[in-house]
Amino acid sequence: MVMAERDCVLHSWSVQADWDAPTVVGGEGARLRLADGRQILDMSSLAECSNLGHQHPRLVAAIREQAQRLCFVTNAWGATPRVELAQALLDRSGFEGGRVFFTLGGADANENAVKIARQAAGKPRGAIIARDRSYHGASHLAMALSGDTRTRALVDPEAFGVHHVPPPYAYRCPFGSSDETQCGERAADAVADRIDELGAEQVAAVIVEPNAGTNGIVAPDSYWPALRHRTAQRGVWLIADEVMSAFGRCGQWFAWQRHGEAGRPDLMTLAKGLTGAALPLGAVVLSREVAARIEHEMLYTGLTYCGHPLACAAGLAALAAYEEGDLIERSRSLGAALLAQMRQLQHRHPVIGDVRGGHGLFAVIELVADRETRAPLAPWPQTPPALKALVDEAMAQGVSFATRGNLILLAPPLVIGEGELADAVALLDRLLARFFPH
Ligand SMILES: Cc1ncc(COP(=O)(O)O)c(C=O)c1O
Numbered sequence: 539m540v541m542a543e544r545d546c547v548l549h550s551w552s553v554q555a556d557w558d559a560p561t562v563v564g565g566e567g568a569r570l571r572l573a574d575g576r577q578i579l580d581m582s583s584l585a586e587c588s589n590l591g592h593q594h595p596r597l598v599a600a601i602r603e604q605a606q607r608l609c610f611v612t613n614a615w616g617a618t619p620r621v622e623l624a625q626a627l628l629d630r631s632g633f634e635g636g637r638v639f640f641t642l643g644g645a646d647a648n649e650n651a652v653k654i655a656r657q658a659a660g661k662p663r664g665a666i667i668a669r670d671r672s673y674h675g676a677s678h679l680a681m682a683l684s685g686d687t688r689t690r691a692l693v694d695p696e697a698f699g700v701h702h703v704p705p706p707y708a709y710r711c712p713f714g715s716s717d718e719t720q721c722g723e724r725a726a727d728a729v730a731d732r733i734d735e736l737g738a739e740q741v742a743a744v745i746v747e748p749n750a751g752t753n754g755i756v757a758p759d760s761y762w763p764a765l766r767h768r769t770a771q772r773g774v775w776l777i778a779d780e781v782m783s784a785f786g787r788c789g790q791w792f793a794w795q796r797h798g799e800a801g802r803p804d805l806m807t808l809a810k811g812l813t814g815a816a817l818p819l820g821a822v823v824l825s826r827e828v829a830a831r832i833e834h835e836m837l838y839t840g841l842t843y844c845g846h847p848l849a850c851a852a853g854l855a856a857l858a859a860y861e862e863g864d865l866i867e868r869s870r871s872l873g874a875a876l877l878a879q880m881r882q883l884q885h886r887h888p889v890i891g892d893v894r895g896g897h898g899l900f901a902v903i904e905l906v907a908d909r910e911t912r913a914p915l916a917p918w919p920q921t922p923p924a925l926k927a928l929v930d931e932a933m934a935q936g937v938s939f940a941t942r943g944n945l946i947l948l949a950p951p952l953v954i955g956e957g958e959l960a961d962a963v964a965l966l967d968r969l970l971a972r973f974f975p976h
Pocket of ligand 1: 585642643644645646648673674675676747751752779780781782783809810
């Protein structure tokens, strides 16, 4: 007898007794096929990771070809797809003379970025500054880095040398500013102040998400260049957690590139879109300067599957697929159109307090109880029952939307058809009217 999945698998971020999700058996483009035969339009790229859609033929072919040639070789030995992918990432990011450390996903990329940054700073236990309301993964150090109220009681950030500062959340500015540009600058100042309080000689790095995150915060344009400037002034490495924001999600290969050279971090971490999620792979990309600092020292880190050839072959195919489909540019133009459509919805639905993002195919809708006072519908990070009902109904009608607290996160695969996107927006419009009548 075949067991039901809910009876034998532990599912992440779920109450096991309540888990009741459908089984996916296939997919194509932005659509998933369920075991019951239904098709679902995926408006979140699953975990904001399937940027190339589902079962992209180029990825499937590359994995098959690599599997026939060589499935695995340890990181102690060389592997052709590994060096090719490292070179391609250094090329796309302009990290000339840098190096790439491959991991299996985002959390271990962030863990290793912190280790490498500390080593390169010559501060093996140096302080790390991260942000409240951020997410960097669910391993212990990544949880300590994350400003996540759900797991705050499970880990003591200071025991890991991690210090948090308020985020550049312009809609509810923690620094009391009603001006977006000023809020971004104050958030960068808060990082600088914390470095100064701790003493720059004690601080190894700052790690933050440069643009989108599932926390729904999209930093004002003033934030990242100011943060880069203040950290450089103090000789503290800046790590961009690009796990979600890279590979077109924010309209660039890497979100910091929107700010040009003035936004270049010292290290960046990647995962998710790196292989379009076809295989698990993460990476830490080091600048020339960081790489040079550790070049003649032992690197005390490793993973059995560092730079797994199958995953690296998928990464190379993913980069080719982004380029062939002009998907970075496509994300930028569809993202701008999506943001404009969300602003129209905001005119019609008073429950929409704020709409943000749209640098690429990533837009956030924040729902409020009162637009004037900006009172949240439910205390963060709870999801209001009416929003849960909206999402359930959308799923029943064949569209999957991601939510977090009072937020609806729109992050479809970059290959989504314009008609599909329009259908999803129209459905959202109808469901907002039904579940949040005014
Ligand atoms: C910004 C960011 N960093 C890190 C992670 C963790 O990545 P992973 O789940 O691959 O460990 C995530 C995952 O959602 C993320 O969004």
